[in-house]
Amino acid sequence: MMRPFDELELTGRACTHLLELSEPRCRLHVDVVAPFLALRAAASAAGIDLVPVSSFRDFDRQLAIWNGKFRGERALLASDGARLDAVTLDCDARIAAILAWSALPGASRHHWGTDFDVIDAAATPTDYQPQLVPAEFAPGGVYAALARWLDTSSSAFGFFRPYVTPRGGVQPEPWHLSYAPLAEQARRQFTPAMLASALHNSELDGREQVLTQLDALFDRYVARIDPPDSCALLSPTLS
Numbered sequence: 110m111m112r113p114f115d116e117l118e119l120t121g122r123a124c125t126h127l128l129e130l131s132e133p134r135c136r137l138h139v140d141v142v143a144p145f146l147a148l149r150a151a152a153s154a155a156g157i158d159l160v161p162v163s164s165f166r167d168f169d170r171q172l173a174i175w176n177g178k179f180r181g182e183r184a185l186l187a188s189d190g191a192r193l194d195a196v197t198l199d200c201d202a203r204i205a206a207i208l209a210w211s212a213l214p215g216a217s218r219h220h221w222g223t224d225f226d227v228i229d230a231a232a233t234p235t236d237y238q239p240q241l242v243p244a245e246f247a248p249g250g251v252y253a254a255l256a257r258w259l260d261t262s263s264s265a266f267g268f269f270r271p272y273v274t275p276r277g278g279v280q281p282e283p284w285h286l287s288y289a290p291l292a293e294q295a296r297r298q299f300t301p302a303m304l305a306s307a308l309h310n311s312e313l314d315g316r317e318q319v320l321t322q323l324d325a326l327f328d329r330y331v332a333r334i335d336p337p338d339s340c341a342l343l344s345p346t347l348s
């Protein structure tokens with residue numbers, strides 16, 4: 110077993126578990142760097158330039174995203190992608206709408222350094238801005254070949270995708286990749302009580318309403334994932 114996470118690392122309030130890479134630019138858990146570079150080398154051999162577009166994100170960054178959506182300052186979307194007007198929704202409806210697309214601060218898997226969002230830079234046309242929408246990763250989409258390659262090849266390097274199937278929680282995010290041996294350790298360590306303690310002292314909009322239903326939100330938006338297969342879990346540790 111690798112070094113356990115501490116509570117601040119699990120909730121995005123510490124950087125002690127991270128390493129910064131310059132090529133490609135990203136911040137990952139120190140024990141995810143070697144497996145990621147091995148995965149990237151294999152992808153490269155298949156003609157794919159595997160690049161993280163979002164890697165580690167801290168609590169304050171996630172808090173800014175949450176509060177921006179809660180206040181209607183950032184686009185808020187229904188689970189079908191339709192635009193919502195936050196100020197016309199009651200508190201519980203805002204919370205549910207935000208959670209379809211964004212994690213609670215303290216509860217993002219991006220805090221762990223084990224999870225990151227990827228694209229294939231080699232398949233990205235000049236002047237094309239990746240949207241990170243499912244259509245890009247579906248057959249015919251700009252990243253369809255990347256999605257197929259991840260399906261067949263990522264588990265040998267320990268990686269899996271926790272948000273592929275619609276499960277009534279987080280919307281499908283086929284671009285979101287996770288290093289199973291370490292992310293599963295983080296998931297087992299992470300509890301609703303840790304999340305509550307991180308949120309108690311925060312400036313989260315809707316905080317009291319979130320804390321009242323925290324156990325249910327945790328079950329639906331944190332615990333409910335597509336689990337890694339045994340191949341990903343048993344991948345050799347490369348660090």
Ligand SMILES: [Zn+2]
Nearest residue numbers: 225226282285
């Ligand atoms: Zn992600």
